[in-house]
Structures are given as C-alpha cells and as structure tokens.
Amino acid sequence: MSGISAEQVAHLASLARIDLTDDEIASLTTELDQIVASVAKVTEVATPEVPATSHPIPLENVFRDDVVGETLTVEQALAGAPDHDGSRFRVSAILGEEQ
Amino acid sequence: MSDDILRLSAAELGERLAAHEISSVEATQASLDRIAAVDGGVHAFLHVAADDAIAAAADVDSRRASGEKLGPLAGVPIAIKDVLVTEGMPTTAGSRILEGWIPPYDATTVRLVREAGMVPLGKTNMDEFAMGSSTEHSAFGATHNPWALDRIPGGSGGGSAAAVAAFEAPIALGSDTGGSIRQPAHVTGTVGVKPTYGAVSRYGAIAMASSLDQIGPVSRTVLDAALLHDIIGKHDHHDSTSLRDRWPSMAEAVRTADVDGLRIGVIRQLDGEGFQQGVLDSFHAALDLLEGAGAHIVEVNTPNFEYAISAYYLIMPAEASSNLAKFDSVRFGLRVTPEGGGTVEDVMSATRDAGFGSEVKRRIILGTYALSAGYYDAYYGSAQKVRTLVQRDFDAAFAHVDVLASPTAPTTAFKLGEKLSDPMAMYLNDIATIPANLAGVPGISLPAGLAAEDGLPVGIQFLAPARADARLYTVGAALEKLLEEQWGGRLLDQAPDLTQLIAAQEGAR
Numbered sequence A: 001m002s003g004i005s006a007e008q009v010a011h012l013a014s015l016a017r018i019d020l021t022d023d024e025i026a027s028l029t030t031e032l033d034q035i036v037a038s039v040a041k042v043t044e045v046a047t048p049e050v051p052a053t054s055h056p057i058p059l060e061n062v063f064r065d066d067v068v069g070e071t072l073t074v075e076q077a078l079a080g081a082p083d084h085d086g087s088r089f090r091v092s093a094i095l096g097e098e099q
Numbered sequence B: 001m002s003d004d005i006l007r008l009s010a011a012e013l014g015e016r017l018a019a020h021e022i023s024s025v026e027a028t029q030a031s032l033d034r035i036a037a038v039d040g041g042v043h044a045f046l047h048v049a050a051d052d053a054i055a056a057a058a059d060v061d062s063r064r065a066s067g068e069k070l071g072p073l074a075g076v077p078i079a080i081k082d083v084l085v086t087e088g089m090p091t092t093a094g095s096r097i098l099e100g101w102i103p104p105y106d107a108t109t110v111r112l113v114r115e116a117g118m119v120p121l122g123k124t125n126m127d128e129f130a131m132g133s134s135t136e137h138s139a140f141g142a143t144h145n146p147w148a149l150d151r152i153p154g155g156s157g158g159g160s161a162a163a164v165a166a167f168e169a170p171i172a173l174g175s176d177t178g179g180s181i182r183q184p185a186h187v188t189g190t191v192g193v194k195p196t197y198g199a200v201s202r203y204g205a206i207a208m209a210s211s212l213d214q215i216g217p218v219s220r221t222v223l224d225a226a227l228l229h230d231i232i233g234k235h236d237h238h239d240s241t242s243l244r245d246r247w248p249s250m251a252e253a254v255r256t257a258d259v260d261g262l263r264i265g266v267i268r269q270l271d272g273e274g275f276q277q278g279v280l281d282s283f284h285a286a287l288d289l290l291e292g293a294g295a296h297i298v299e300v301n302t303p304n305f306e307y308a309i310s311a312y313y314l315i316m317p318a319e320a321s322s323n324l325a326k327f328d329s330v331r332f333g334l335r336v337t338p339e340g341g342g343t344v345e346d347v348m349s350a351t352r353d354a355g356f357g358s359e360v361k362r363r364i365i366l367g368t369y370a371l372s373a374g375y376y377d378a379y380y381g382s383a384q385k386v387r388t389l390v391q392r393d394f395d396a397a398f399a400h401v402d403v404l405a406s407p408t409a410p411t412t413a414f415k416l417g418e419k420l421s422d423p424m425a426m427y428l429n430d431i432a433t434i435p436a437n438l439a440g441v442p443g444i445s446l447p448a449g450l451a452a453e454d455g456l457p458v459g460i461q462f463l464a465p466a467r468a469d470a471r472l473y474t475v476g477a478a479l480e481k482l483l484e485e486q487w488g489g490r491l492l493d494q495a496p497d498l499t500q501l502i503a504a505q506e507g508a509r
Helices: A006-015 A022-044 A074-078 B002-007 B010-018 B024-042 B050-065 B108-115 B158-165 B182-188 B222-232 B250-255 B277-292 B303-326 B344-355 B358-371 B377-398 B423-430 B434-439 B469-487 B498-508
Strands: B045-048 B077-081 B119-124 B171-176 B191-194 B214-219 B263-267 B296-300 B403-407 B443-450 B457-463
Touching: A006 A022, A006 B358, A022 B303, A022 B358, A022 B377, A022 B423, B002 B024, B010 B024, B010 B222, B024 B045, B024 B050, B024 B077, B024 B119, B024 B498, B045 B158, B050 B119, B077 B108, B077 B158, B108 B119, B108 B171, B108 B222, B119 B158, B158 B171, B158 B182, B158 B214, B171 B191, B171 B222, B182 B191, B182 B443, B182 B457, B191 B222, B191 B469, B214 B222, B222 B250, B222 B443, B222 B469, B250 B469, B263 B277, B277 B296, B277 B403, B277 B443, B277 B457, B277 B469, B303 B358, B303 B377, B303 B423, B303 B434, B358 B377, B377 B403, B377 B434, B403 B469, B443 B469, B457 B469
Parallel strands: B077 B119, B077 B171, B263 B296, B263 B403
Antiparallel strands: B045 B119, B171 B214, B191 B214, B191 B443, B403 B457, B443 B457
C-alpha cells in the first residue's frame, strides 16, 4: 500500500500550495511513508458491509430566514488583510506570462 | 493576601466576590502579578491583555456595587486558548501565519464568558493550529509544565492547563480535537472537559478538524469546570452543528454527586500494555475508592479502539488540509512574495511555506494524500468506517454501564524534546482520548494521584454517552471528594514551589 516517493510528495505539496524545499520534501517523504504504513491498519476492519460515518452526531440541514444578519463592515473585513485598496482585497497577478 | 486569592478556585473566588470580600480588580491584579512573576519560566501566555482586563474587572465591580444581579463566575479572571478569536486581542492559533492578526469579532464562547462577567486575562499558548500533544509545535516556543519545567505541559492546550496549574489564572477555555483539553489536564494535575460534540459552539474557534473539534473548560476543580460548562453550553445559530438540547445544570450534578449504584466500565484495551505502571496504579486506586463508595466496576471490551488512532490520523489531517486552505495570504495573516514577484499562486505557496511549521505541513500533506484520487477509498473511506465501528463499541458498552473509565494518557509528562523527532511516538499520546472525539461523546480528565516512579501527576478519564455530560460531573465530583479527603487537600497543593523551580532553573544557566 505504502511506498511514497519524493515526486509524490512534491506533487501533493503543489496541490496543497506549499512551496516546500528539497530538504523538507526529503524528510516528509520518509515520515509520510512511516505514518501511512501505520495508519493503513484501518483497512483491516473496514469491510464492505460497514457503513461510513462522517459526523459524530446525526444532523439535519439547518436553515434560517433569508434576512440580513449581523455582518462585518468593509473596514473590519479588510483590517487584517495584507493588502487592499479600501474596498477590495488586493492580490498579485492571477495568471503567469505563459498562461 | 494576593497569594490567598490565587489559591482560590473559581467558584470560591466567585463567592468571595459576591460577598464583597474581594474586588474583581484585586483578583485580576493578583493574576496579572502572578503572570508577571512566573510566566517567564512557564510561558503559558502568548498575549496578556492587562489594561483591558483591569478595565473589564472595574466594570464588573461597579455593576456589582450598583446592585446588579451577577452570575457565579462574574468578576473571575479567565485565560483563553489562542485558538479562539477575540475582538481586540491578537489571535495566532500558535502560528506565524497569523502573527499580529487582531480578529474583528469574538468567538461565541468568548462572548458568553464576557457576558457572564468573566475577565479575559489573555491568550494561551498551544501547538500550532492545535496540532500536537506537547505545545512544542507552537511557533512561539513551548510551554513548560509547572510541576517540572523541563517537561511538557501536554498539548495542544498546554498553555491553558499550565496557566491554571501555575495559579496564573483560576480557569481557562480550551479546545479538544483528539485530547487537547484532557491530556494537558492529565500531565498538569488539573481538570479538563470535552463536552458532547455540538454542546458548545465552535463559532470563532479556528478549525483544525471540524467533525472532531470541541471547546470546553480547563480548571483546577470539577465544580469550576461545571460552572464554566453551564456558561458556554448554549445553542448558537452561528454554528450549524450546535445542538438544541436543553441541558441540565452541570454545577447541580457536582453538588448532588453520588456514585452509589453507578456502573463504571473499565476499558480493557486501555488498561495494561503500553501504559506506565504509576499511571495504572493511580488509576486502579481511584477505581477502588469509587467501588468503596458504592459504584459497580466491571470490565468492558472495545475491540475497535485499537484502530481509532489510525482512523484519527487520517480523518483529522484530511479535514485540516481543507480547513487550512483559508490561509491563502489574501484576507488575513502573513503574505510572502517570492523574489521577483509571481502570480497569486506563487505568493500563496511561498506564504504557506514560510508561515506553517513542520507539523502543520506534515498533516496538510498527509491529509491531501488521504483525500487524493486513487487513495480516498482505501484511507479516508476506511477511516470513516472505523469511526462507525468505534461508535458501535461505545453503544455496546453503554448498554451495560453508565460511564467508561481509563487512564487519560499512557505516561506522565515526558521531557521536552523527547518525542519531537518521532511523529508516531507523539501521536500515541492520544490513544485513550481519541475514541471520544471520533464518536462525539463527552469526556473528563481529573487528577487521580502522583505516579510513584516520578512523582508527576496522573489523570483519570471518564467518558459518558453523547448528551450525558452531567454524568461526568457526577462521577468526577464524587471521586475528587474522595481523593481530596485522602490527600488532605488538592493534588496541586503537592506541586513544588514554582518560584523556587524558576530560580533554580535560572541559577543553572
């Protein structure tokens, strides 16, 4: 089941948007391999007839009336942003040159 | 005088405040002075809000003076785990990625304790995003156990537990995803409760794993935990998983505690191999006391608990990897722009590399793996099935017993650094606490004694069926009373003098 490669970890890191260094990828590859080998134990008892549980307490959808509730002001929402123009969050280019 | 104030439980302090014998400003100042004196050695706090605390205390004092009817903990100082957002106080969840962020709103639990007249002292240290069992994964340095400064205070909520054990605060708020309230209570000789999932609002709690996280009380006595539980255990329309139950008073359960005829199931899988002898000895001595008080002790089997830790370390990282996607350098927190600029994705990736610590990266990558196509059914899908099996074990056990009992964790506080380089060894600390989170059932840890081999605190854990939180307070309060009669006081009375420990540590440098 296991056998995680450095290439796989690098791919996972790009999916998770973390720019890992080569050293980080190397150590994570070893650690992940050990962890996954251990947690794969779940497959021993997870037989087809056992239903999955996603949530500890059974829940139903929760609805509310479609009315304006308490909301943050624009100033409050922008107060913690690394960059903004007074009414919107500001980010760098969405597309690179080759895109 | 200020020493006496510090030794009072939250309930005792509340009574003295109500009787006008002490003012909230005096009590708050005593806590602030204690923090100034010992937190250099303990490092329980990431932020101390001294001026705001004194102002809040003065406000409660004037309301009391004008004859306003106040609750039992009005005017009592409280420490708040840094996982809860606080308006006007920095909130980091122990991470560089949120350093300096001041949230624009209060978590519901923070709002409720403020409305109850409690006085927030500041924010307590924790493993980054609550990922750890020792606080060593805090980006701002580890917290030290007040019983032995070279040892872990537990985690992730080591700051809240240490603050309470060090008499810096009478009571605190914590969060428990796999044991982060109960395991720190175990290693610091304090009390911690994880309520039933949904009993306490998670609104404004920075999420690690949304189907496992729960907020709860951290205290020195069972009654204090109950009083805080009564304040925060309310339905909240901001949290769609918040239960609408009408809860009985937990404080009342403490005051009427009687275990005569109570059926206590000892979990066989958590009573033997892998557990330190002194932990097991304290555990069994506590059970003997309960039996002497009329409780029936029986052994129960929970065969699937063996798989709980594996399921947890798939479900928790999977949920965390998705919850932590919000730290994208756009709306709050750190932004790191790579040299020469880059697209928003480059900025995001550079920020997340610089802002997250190693354990957070490990869990995000593990969660991303568990959820990726081709592995989803084998790992995440199987883990969800194990969750069903663990719930069935609880259902079968609770058909025969009222509560379950186990040691809270396998060992007493280990040395700082001892397990830092071995993630799997660190994860095993949670072996006894994780099943409750998977099944959503409530749990308490309270002091059971000191381990003979190292003189460090040991906790005993009780678990109850979902929604039967009051039973934890019944059995916890009964045992606490029996033990304190035996000890001639509280377990924390046996803790070494912290001021001397700190002086000795500084002398050794």
